[in-house]
Every structure is written in structure tokens, then in C-alpha cells.
Amino acid sequence: MNRFALLSLYRSLTRHKLYAALNIGGLAIGIAVFIVLGLYVRFETSYDRWIPDHENLYMVQSDFNLPGSPFDGVSYQTPWALLDMLKETDPELVGTNIMPAYGSVIRDGAGTAENIAPADPGFLDFFRLELAAGSRDALKSPRNAVLTEAAAERYFPSGDPIGQTITLSHDEGPTNYTVGAVVRDLPANTQFDFSILIPIVQSTSPTIIAEERNLGALTALTYVRLETAADVQGFLEKMPAFIRQHGDGIGENPDEMLSYVVEPIADFHLGTADSLRQTVATLGIVGLVTLLIALTNYINLATARAGLRAREVAMRKVLGADRSKVMRQFMGEAILTVAIASLGGLILAELGLPFVNATGGLSLDIPYALVVPALVVLAIVAGALAGFYPAMVVSRFQPAAVLASSRSPGGGRGGARVREALVVFQFGLSIAFMIGTAVMMAQTSYIRNADLGFEREGLLVLSTFNDPGLDDAAKGTLMARFREIPQVTSVTAATMAVGGSGSNTGENMELPGVPGPGPSVRKIDIGDKFFETYGIRTVAGRVFSSEFGRDDATETEDEGNFNIVINRNAVPVMGFDSPEDAIGKVVGGDRPRTIVGVVDNVRYTSARAEIGPTFYVYKSELPDFAIATLRFTGDPRPVKEAVRAAWQESAGALPLGMETTDERLETFYEDDERTARLFAIGAGLAVLIGMVGLWGLASFNTARRVKEIGIRKSLGASATDIVKLLVGQFMRPVLIANLIAWPLAYFAMRTWLAGFDDRITLSPLFFIGASLVAIAIAVLTVLGQSLRASRTAPAWALRHD
Known part of the structure; x- marks a missing residue:
């Protein structure tokens, strides 16, 4: 874009400040929602990807085939002796294991709850955990302990913890351990929740050894390194024979009751609960759809406003500009407008993130080194996509027809239909959001107050x-x-x-x-x-x-x-x-x-x-x-x-x-309530964007129909008739939007509710109520413009150009 094109864009934005504010503001809100929810999705999908070589590390999981049993399905735990048993079959197998963390630290006769996890001696090397102090062989001594930096600071704030004694209570009761190493604090996006590691104690009792080797005794998390897809396939193919050999403790035909599966460690977090996977997917979709609604709003307003620049385009064509040059100019303006909106969206995201963190119980922050380049790409791609249709409409104007006309073209019947279709699409998604919000809020309220089969109070x-x-x-x-x-x-x-x-x-x-x-x-x-x-x-x-x-x-x-x-x-x-x-x-x-x-x-x-x-x-x-x-x-x-x-x-x-x-x-309510709150925020902002777009479109249309309104009033139409006409024309796309919203919301909410054993009925009231709210919002949005147009004096309206 040259300086004349930039000057043209500046004049366009400043001459029509309201449309510019609606366009850029609506798009900025959509981008802010996209940024915040994108950060949430990124955090939840990044678990354990910080571990070196995580692509080749797998968790071994027990898959029980017990139809009708509460234990049917996959458990991420295995016998803690499983790793030793696997190595007896395949001595070259590389793996490690760790037990669930619990216990306490005893100091001055008082106990402090702490996440103490018994781990395999090779645990530090398997995951390549970074040491802050001490030896990587610390877990090879039966009375050594490994602390995280945070734990070391809590219990040894004034000195070097290495070699110091700490009293821990786990399965054996209070026992003295020597601090052999300190590891760097793990990031928040990890499945590991330990603050202290101790070695797994090998028992010499034949009875206990037999219990530990029972394939039905689920006590530990087991991990293996498998370098290639062939290694994964080979490991799985050996499992039926392995289970037949060692599965006496779980009954006859053990390989029909139990199998082992392996899951990449980076997939474990989302696989622990269907609710979490649904939450991430739902909020990711909310972010994308809100951005899509904002882009649709931009296209709608930009297309409607394009007619106001028809004479400018005609003069450019008269002075030698061809259609491709006009399209490039308007697409460049769209990209620049989206870039301005992206900056505004980034500011809004930074300002709104503390509120979102407090509302959703999160601790997100904006990594500018990643977000800024992503916004540059978004500005180019979204600007090009959003600006293509308005640029095509504007570049199609014929100079002679435009300059001979007393008024700017409005795009004709075809342009009006396109704008109406965009309103239908935009409000269809907004109504679906409102239905989803109502269902989620009702379900979370229901499970909080549902009958649990016992008296919960007291x-x-x-x-x-x-x-x-x-x-x-x-x-x-x-x-x-x-x-x-x-x-x-x-x-x-x-x-x-x-x-x-x-x-x-x-x-x-x-x-x-x-x-x-x-x-x-x-x-x-x-x-x-x-x-x-x-x-x-x-x-x-x-x-x-x-x-x-x-x-x-x-x-x-x-x-x-x-x-x-x-x-x-x-x-x-x-x-x-x-x-x-x-x-x-x-x-x-x-x-x-x-x-x-x-x-x-x-x-x-x-x-x-x-x-x-x-x-x-x-x-x-x-x-x-x-x-x-x-x-x-x-x-x-x-x-x-x-x-x-x-x-x-x-x-x-x-x-x-x-x-x-x-x-x-x-703890069982937190995930679903956080999803409902974040979904409601996204839905509310999506509806706000729709209101902004509809208000701008109503303002544009009523401004272009002033003379028509004057003629109607001269022929006897009352102010009430004018209001009914204008409001009714905007209600048609909003009503049609339900054809998109209802099936979309029904499928999405039925899928979401299917994840609950105890759930509400998907009542028609949710759909009818959301539609009525959308209609009320649309009426209130366009009513002001309609009332103002209906009060216009016929004599002034007929002289209006």
C-alpha cells in the first residue's frame, strides 16, 4: 500500500467513525476471546511436552474386559512389579515406574502433608529431570530422598539440603532419609505431582512379592521407552503371552480379561478424564467460532459500508486504476484494519486475563514471543479472507453509472441478500451459544443440588x-x-x-x-x-x-x-x-x-x-x-x-x-463449572459482537432508506407502521437463524450431556428461551434506529440526499 492508499483508509475511518469503531471493536473483542481461549487450549494440550524425547516415552495402562463391572475399561495404573516382570521377558526394555504421591514430613513433633512418591532408581534418568544439586544416583540408595527446589526451600531455607536428614512418613511410618539430590521445580503442565521422591523398597517376603506380582494389583504408574512404531507394535504383540504366563491371580483365561495398552505420555493428561477432553475441545471451538462471528460481522459491515466509497473507486478507475489494483487496495486496507483490531484484541486480552483466571481458576499468561507472530499471521490471513468479498464488490462498480447517479450504490438486491445471509449465520451461532450456556449452567447447578443417595449436610x-x-x-x-x-x-x-x-x-x-x-x-x-x-x-x-x-x-x-x-x-x-x-x-x-x-x-x-x-x-x-x-x-x-x-x-x-x-x-464440580463460566463469557461476547454488527447494519440501512420512509409517510404510513416495517425486516434473518442454531446446539449439548451419568433433560425450553432472548436482543438493537427514522419529517426526508 502506498501513502495515498493509507491516506484514503485514514479518511475513510475518520469520516465514518461509528462504523470504524464498530468494525474494529467487534473484531478486537473476537480476537481477544480467541487469544484467551487459545492460551487455555495450548496449556492443556502441552502437558509433558517439555520432557526431552517425550515422543518415544509411553505409559503402560491396564485394560480390563469385565462387562457390567465397575472396573471395566482402562486404568492408568499397573502392578508396581510389572516393570521387573517385563524386563525378565525382555532384558533390553528401558522403563521406570512411580507410585502415587502421599505422606507427610515430620518436624518438631508435627506432621505436614506432602506429596511423597516412591520411585524406581532410574526415574531421574528416564525423564532426564534437571538437577539443581546432588547426584543423579540418589534414588539408588534405599534411604535417600530427592526434593524439588520448592520443597528444599520449605524444609531447608537457610542452608544446603544435600546430606541433611529429613523425617518422612509413608507406608513405613516415620523414617529418616538423607537428601541426596534436588531437582528443578517441574512446570505446571505436567502429570507428576510429587514434591519428594524416595526409592521403592524391595520386599523379601514371598507373600508380599506374590501380591506385588499379581496383575490385578494396581499400585503404580509404569513407563517404557519405545523408539519406533515397530517397537510399539512388537511390545503389544508380546502382551497376550505375557498375561497368560503371569495372570494366574486374576482368574481363568487372564488374556481375555486383561490386556495392556501404551499411550504417549503427552496424551495422558487429556486422557485421564472425558470431562477434561470435552472442556478443552468445547472452549477451543468457542474461541474459533467467536473469531468467526467477529470476521463475519466485519465482512457484513465492510460490505455495507463499501457503497459509501463508490465515488472514490469510480474516480480511481477514471484516473487509470484497474479492477485488480482496486481489489489490492481494499484487501490491503482490510489486512491493516485486522492488524489494528489484533492490537486492540491483544490489549483487551491482557486486561481481561486476570478476570478470566479468577473466574476459571486458571493461571494463564500471554507468551508474547508466540502470540505476536501468530497475530501477524492472523492479520494477514483473516484480513485477506475477510476483505476479499468487500473488495470484489467495490471493484465491480462501473465509473459511469456511479458518477451519473445522485446517490451511492448499495449493492442492490444481491448485496442485501448476502448481508442477510451473514446475519443469519452470525445470529445462528450466537443463538447456539446461548442455548449451550443455558444447558451448561442448568447442568452444573443440577449436579450441585442433585440427590446423591445420602444426606450430604452435616x-x-x-x-x-x-x-x-x-x-x-x-x-x-x-x-x-x-x-x-x-x-x-x-x-x-x-x-x-x-x-x-x-x-x-x-x-x-x-x-x-x-x-x-x-x-x-x-x-x-x-x-x-x-x-x-x-x-x-x-x-x-x-x-x-x-x-x-x-x-x-x-x-x-x-x-x-x-x-x-x-x-x-x-x-x-x-x-x-x-x-x-x-x-x-x-x-x-x-x-x-x-x-x-x-x-x-x-x-x-x-x-x-x-x-x-x-x-x-x-x-x-x-x-x-x-x-x-x-x-x-x-x-x-x-x-x-x-x-x-x-x-x-x-x-x-x-x-x-x-x-x-x-x-x-x-473438586468434582470445578472442571464443569469452569467450562460453563468460560463458555458463558465467550457466548456473551459473541452475542455482543452480533449486537454491534446488527446495530451498525440497521444504522446503515435506515440511513439509506430515509427518502423511502418519507414517501411512505407522505402516503399515510404512521410512525408505528414504519417501525414495524424496519424491525420486521431485521427479524426475518434472526428467526431463520434458528434453523442453524437449534440442530447445532442440540447435537453439541446432547454430546456434552452424554458424559454425565446423572444429567438433566434437554428440554425444548432451552431452545425456545434462547430464541426469545435473541429476538429481544435484535428488537432492542434495531428499535432505536427504527424509532429515529420513523420520526423523520416527510418534507426533510424527500429532500435528503
């Missing part, structure tokens, strides 16, 4: 009650102390608690008269007054009572011949016609169990997770891995203080973790 869960440093005597003392707290009405313990803490086990339940091992059913060991404490409803029969000796399975679990209680979802799985039909039936084959009661389904975790068939086993002695739960009344704060005092007296330095039901369930 429950306090002690997640650290199964700490290995807490012996049975201390647990018994604690349970007695909890019962003495005045506000506590009931205390229980079980291997499952609201929020998902505890153990996750299941058994095949052999059914009478049905060949085979029977369906796999989740097993929950419970203590005294479990159902009463949680307030779980009895559907049929009764729950456990000390009056019935066979209710207690403490001594007879291995032999069977005790009573169980099942949940409602287990009734059809076990082949019974109704809950009443299940009462008194004996299941379990060689280990008979009599069903004495059926209780309602209980949702302990996310609304996305299916409630599987479950049976409860009562034990008068505290079950292994039990979590304590208290039922209390009134304010939870004095209850927590009393629990903390009892814990410090009986558990000493061990850290205490306790949360109410709402606090524990909050």
Missing part, C-alpha cells in the same frame, strides 16, 4: 484416617473420642467415603443356577452405623444390626456364610426382578452370602461416573484402609477443632486431613 470425612502410621489401637481410641464430641451424633468407618477416598475393590459374584464366575461387583467394607451415619435409604429388607450374628463378616469373610446388603443397581445385575425379590437369596457359590437388604444407590464421586453394582460387608472390627466419617449438627468449625484436638492427642505428628461433604465434592 458430614465430616477424615481422609487421613487410613494413614499407615496410625495403628489399630490409635484408631479405636480416636473413634471413641469422636463419639464424645457434643455435636457429633454418629461415627462410622468404611473403605469408601464421599469424595472417593479409601480402597477400590471388587469381586466376581457367582449366581445360583448361572454358569461362570458371575458379574464383577464393587465391594465396600463398612463399620458400625454406616448407613445411619450417611442417611442412606433402605429400599427393601433391612440393614446390618448387632442382633444378627451372621451380619458380622470379621471372622468368616474367607469362608463366606455371612449376610450382605446390595445397592439398587446390583439387583438387575444379579438377575433379580425387584429389590424385594433379592431379599433372602444366597449368592457367591463356594463362599455363600445371603442378601438381607437393598439400599439406594449412592454417588460417592463425580456425576460423570456411573454408579456400579455394589455390595456392602459389615465388620465389627475396623476394616483395613477404612476412612472415618462423622455426622454432626450445627456449625462445623467447633467440630473440626474438637476433632483436631483428639487427633493431636492420639495420632501425634501425623497430618490430619478432614473436609465436609461440600468441600470434598468441590
Whole structure:
């Protein structure tokens, strides 16, 4: 572009300041939304790509084929001994493993919860973690510990941590370790959550070794290095024979029940939860569609405004400019306009990012070295695409016709139809956004208040009650102390608690008269007054009572011949016609169990997770891995203080973790609520862009129809008639937009809701309500222009040029 073209653009923008502000402002908003949501998508899809050679690193995952079982499907955990077993088959295999992180650091007689993870001695080398101090061989010594920089600063703020002693409590209780190395803090986009690494301890007990080599014992994350696609294929081909060789512990035909899959470590983060993958995809689409709406708005306003420069184009053609030169000029102006809007969008993104971070619980920032070049490319590509049609329309004007006319051309019927089609497209996407926002908000509100199968108010869960440093005597003392707290009405313990803490086990339940091992059913060991404490409803029969000796399975679990209680979802799985039909039936084959009661389904975790068939086993002695739960009344704060005092007296330095039901369930709501909030922000701004474009288009059209309005009023039309005419013409594309919006929103929201086990109905009210809101917005947007045009005096309008 030469200086005359730039001067022409400057004059065009300053002469029509309103259109310029609408054009650039709407596009800037769309670009800002695209930048912010693009940063979110980039962050979520960049997990573990910082690890050197991550393309060749894979996670081994267990894939169970157990139809109807709560354990059916892929688990990212494996036996921790799996790596050693694989190396026995293939000595050249390179791999490592790590266990889930938990535990505490003991200092001055007090415990501080810390993410302590036992890891393979080669863990640091496998992932090439950068050391800040110490030796890469630190994990090869059984009593060495490796700290992150942040952990080293917390526990050794005034000196060199290498060689210092730190007391850690993990599976073995309080144990002294020597700090052998400090690794650089890991970035936020990583699957690893440890702050301290300790070596995995090799047991010499034949019983423990056999348990660790059981392919059904899922305790660790296992990683292998596979250099080529052929290596991946070869690894997978060896797995069936490997499972047949080592799978005795999981039943007959183990290779039909279990297989192993490998997943690139960079894909693991998005694969951990369908909700997260949906969130990333949804918000990525929102960003792209908002940008598309902004570009559509730009094309619409630029096309409408092109007619105002018809005489300028005619004069250029008279002075020798050909059509290609005019097109290049207008496309160059479009690119420059998009570049100005991109700068505005970057400023808006920087200003709005703190609000988005606070709203979505994020910590995003703008990497200018990446964003600025991307915006330059966006300005060129988007400007060329958005400016092509307006440039083609303008360059087609005939100089003689334009200069002989008393007014600028408006594009004719064809131009009006194109603008109407763009409004249809733009509002179709906006209405779909509004429907999606309403559905997401309704679903997130529903899952927060849905019936979980128990009384959620007044429950306090002690997640650290199964700490290995807490012996049975201390647990018994604690349970007695909890019962003495005045506000506590009931205390229980079980291997499952609201929020998902505890153990996750299941058994095949052999059914009478049905060949085979029977369906796999989740097993929950419970203590005294479990159902009463949680307030779980009895559907049929009764729950456990000390009056019935066979209710207690403490001594007879291995032999069977005790009573169980099942949940409602287990009734059809076990082949019974109704809950009443299940009462008194004996299941379990060689280990008979009599069903004495059926209780309602209980949702302990996310609304996305299916409630599987479950049976409860009562034990008068505290079950292994039990979590304590208290039922209390009134304010939870004095209850927590009393629990903390009892814990410090009986558990000493061990850290205490306790949360109410709402606090524990909050983690299951966060992702979906963040998605709904960010989606609502994007949808709101998309609708705002649509309003801006529609207002500008209404202003342009009414300005061009002043003389027509004057003629109509001279022939007897009232102001009300004029308003109805103008508003009605703009309502037509908005109403037609529903033909795009409704099917698009229905498909998208049906797919999103399918990820929830407990979900709302996709009611027509969402669609009708969003359409009515869109119509109201459109009416209010064009009403002002229509009212002003309707009040124009006919005499002035007929003289208007």
C-alpha cells in the first residue's frame, strides 16, 4: 500500500467513525476471546511436552474386559512389579515406574502433608529431570530422598539440603532419609505431582512379592521407552503371552480379561478424564467460532459500508486504476484494519486475563514471543479472507453509472441478500451459544443440588484416617473420642467415603443356577452405623444390626456364610426382578452370602461416573484402609477443632486431613463449572459482537432508506407502521437463524450431556428461551434506529440526499 492508499483508509475511518469503531471493536473483542481461549487450549494440550524425547516415552495402562463391572475399561495404573516382570521377558526394555504421591514430613513433633512418591532408581534418568544439586544416583540408595527446589526451600531455607536428614512418613511410618539430590521445580503442565521422591523398597517376603506380582494389583504408574512404531507394535504383540504366563491371580483365561495398552505420555493428561477432553475441545471451538462471528460481522459491515466509497473507486478507475489494483487496495486496507483490531484484541486480552483466571481458576499468561507472530499471521490471513468479498464488490462498480447517479450504490438486491445471509449465520451461532450456556449452567447447578443417595449436610470425612502410621489401637481410641464430641451424633468407618477416598475393590459374584464366575461387583467394607451415619435409604429388607450374628463378616469373610446388603443397581445385575425379590437369596457359590437388604444407590464421586453394582460387608472390627466419617449438627468449625484436638492427642505428628461433604465434592464440580463460566463469557461476547454488527447494519440501512420512509409517510404510513416495517425486516434473518442454531446446539449439548451419568433433560425450553432472548436482543438493537427514522419529517426526508 502506498501513502495515498493509507491516506484514503485514514479518511475513510475518520469520516465514518461509528462504523470504524464498530468494525474494529467487534473484531478486537473476537480476537481477544480467541487469544484467551487459545492460551487455555495450548496449556492443556502441552502437558509433558517439555520432557526431552517425550515422543518415544509411553505409559503402560491396564485394560480390563469385565462387562457390567465397575472396573471395566482402562486404568492408568499397573502392578508396581510389572516393570521387573517385563524386563525378565525382555532384558533390553528401558522403563521406570512411580507410585502415587502421599505422606507427610515430620518436624518438631508435627506432621505436614506432602506429596511423597516412591520411585524406581532410574526415574531421574528416564525423564532426564534437571538437577539443581546432588547426584543423579540418589534414588539408588534405599534411604535417600530427592526434593524439588520448592520443597528444599520449605524444609531447608537457610542452608544446603544435600546430606541433611529429613523425617518422612509413608507406608513405613516415620523414617529418616538423607537428601541426596534436588531437582528443578517441574512446570505446571505436567502429570507428576510429587514434591519428594524416595526409592521403592524391595520386599523379601514371598507373600508380599506374590501380591506385588499379581496383575490385578494396581499400585503404580509404569513407563517404557519405545523408539519406533515397530517397537510399539512388537511390545503389544508380546502382551497376550505375557498375561497368560503371569495372570494366574486374576482368574481363568487372564488374556481375555486383561490386556495392556501404551499411550504417549503427552496424551495422558487429556486422557485421564472425558470431562477434561470435552472442556478443552468445547472452549477451543468457542474461541474459533467467536473469531468467526467477529470476521463475519466485519465482512457484513465492510460490505455495507463499501457503497459509501463508490465515488472514490469510480474516480480511481477514471484516473487509470484497474479492477485488480482496486481489489489490492481494499484487501490491503482490510489486512491493516485486522492488524489494528489484533492490537486492540491483544490489549483487551491482557486486561481481561486476570478476570478470566479468577473466574476459571486458571493461571494463564500471554507468551508474547508466540502470540505476536501468530497475530501477524492472523492479520494477514483473516484480513485477506475477510476483505476479499468487500473488495470484489467495490471493484465491480462501473465509473459511469456511479458518477451519473445522485446517490451511492448499495449493492442492490444481491448485496442485501448476502448481508442477510451473514446475519443469519452470525445470529445462528450466537443463538447456539446461548442455548449451550443455558444447558451448561442448568447442568452444573443440577449436579450441585442433585440427590446423591445420602444426606450430604452435616458430614465430616477424615481422609487421613487410613494413614499407615496410625495403628489399630490409635484408631479405636480416636473413634471413641469422636463419639464424645457434643455435636457429633454418629461415627462410622468404611473403605469408601464421599469424595472417593479409601480402597477400590471388587469381586466376581457367582449366581445360583448361572454358569461362570458371575458379574464383577464393587465391594465396600463398612463399620458400625454406616448407613445411619450417611442417611442412606433402605429400599427393601433391612440393614446390618448387632442382633444378627451372621451380619458380622470379621471372622468368616474367607469362608463366606455371612449376610450382605446390595445397592439398587446390583439387583438387575444379579438377575433379580425387584429389590424385594433379592431379599433372602444366597449368592457367591463356594463362599455363600445371603442378601438381607437393598439400599439406594449412592454417588460417592463425580456425576460423570456411573454408579456400579455394589455390595456392602459389615465388620465389627475396623476394616483395613477404612476412612472415618462423622455426622454432626450445627456449625462445623467447633467440630473440626474438637476433632483436631483428639487427633493431636492420639495420632501425634501425623497430618490430619478432614473436609465436609461440600468441600470434598468441590473438586468434582470445578472442571464443569469452569467450562460453563468460560463458555458463558465467550457466548456473551459473541452475542455482543452480533449486537454491534446488527446495530451498525440497521444504522446503515435506515440511513439509506430515509427518502423511502418519507414517501411512505407522505402516503399515510404512521410512525408505528414504519417501525414495524424496519424491525420486521431485521427479524426475518434472526428467526431463520434458528434453523442453524437449534440442530447445532442440540447435537453439541446432547454430546456434552452424554458424559454425565446423572444429567438433566434437554428440554425444548432451552431452545425456545434462547430464541426469545435473541429476538429481544435484535428488537432492542434495531428499535432505536427504527424509532429515529420513523420520526423523520416527510418534507426533510424527500429532500435528503
